Amino acid sequence: MANIKETDQEYVANTYARFPVLLERGKGSLVYDDAGKEYIDMGSGIGVTAFGIADDEWKAAVTAQLDSLQHMSNLYYTEPCALLARELCARTGFKKVFFGNSGAEANEGAIKVARKYAAEKKGPEWFTIITLWNSFHGRTLTTLAATGQEHYHELFQPLTPGFVHAHAGDLDEVKKLALENKAAAVMIECIQGEGGVLTMEPEFVKGVAEFCAAEDILLIVDEVQTGNGRTGALYAYMNYGIMPDVVSTAKGLGGGLPLGAVLIGEKAMNVLGPGDHGSTFGGNPVCCAGALSVLRRLDDAFLAEVRRKGDLVRAALGGAPGVENLSGMGLMIGIKTARPAGDVVAKCIENGVLCLTAKDKVRLLPALNIPEDVLMKAVEIIKAACAE
Ligand code: PLP
16 A cells, blocks of 8 residues: 555646545445455445446446457447447437547537537527536536636636526526526536535426526536436436436446446437537447446336435434435435534545545445445444444
């Protein structure tokens, strides 16, 4: 550990405040450090390893693809890319998919779709994207501009212009700012993940969707963290009975390999043409083969299990000593703790559980297939850490 920690600190850009743990291997929801200590993984790489570490089915899909074709340029057709796009559309009703490599890149793509759609339909002055205060949409200069948290902006001016923030829950403000600023799109997370696992009210989400439809302003839902079964629905917007015009997704979709996607609905399906957008690694066959195996397993029965396991966690932690409240949906869970969240997480690491924070909360994003007994063992350790 000492060696690797020093090497990392000497050579890796100092952008992450790492915990003093060196993880070497894992299986499912269990991971092991260099001393062989076992941890229950309640963070799944921030919602990425949807089926845990080294899942057999995912690994089989990925390795079979590795054996035949690991990469080809987007100048040619490849099967996993086409089949994954078809599966995503069949499961959602979207019409076209653009593939990239990350959440930020998916949001960049979504924003480009909205700007081109609005420019062609209404004129080039319709470029503003309305996003919400406290949102998180990524780290590129454009997705930082979209992110409604000013402390991320300070050191990197000037950011991409054309982003205006409204308060979550304030439908009148969204409408006013969208019309005043000639908005191309409104972009929201149904649950603000990095913002503290804050769930949007159904009336607000529905109201935004109805307003966008009436004004022909695109509704983009950022499902980077909430998507791919995380909330117990395939995508979180499905919990709200709305149909966005564009969805961005990443994280869990690839199951542990970098993959992002922009799902484009009927209105904007023909907006992107040859040369309008691209990505060297976008639609990479290995990533897409893994994602296809992930998506095919997220059926109704599996999603019901995600909701049931989320309910078990909520029942165990609700009202427990040191737990002030719970938020989120399915297996995306925020815990407002009486003690500082960082202290709870540190205690959990000591006792063999890896969990995350989000603002002032402890955040749980376990693998969606975490076995119930492992999940509840972790919950007991978290509960004890909250109670201290
Ligand atoms: N959007 C949301 C809602 C996110 O939670 C994140 C990452 O946490 C991103 C976008 C950025 O994703 P990435 O880090 O893959 O670029």
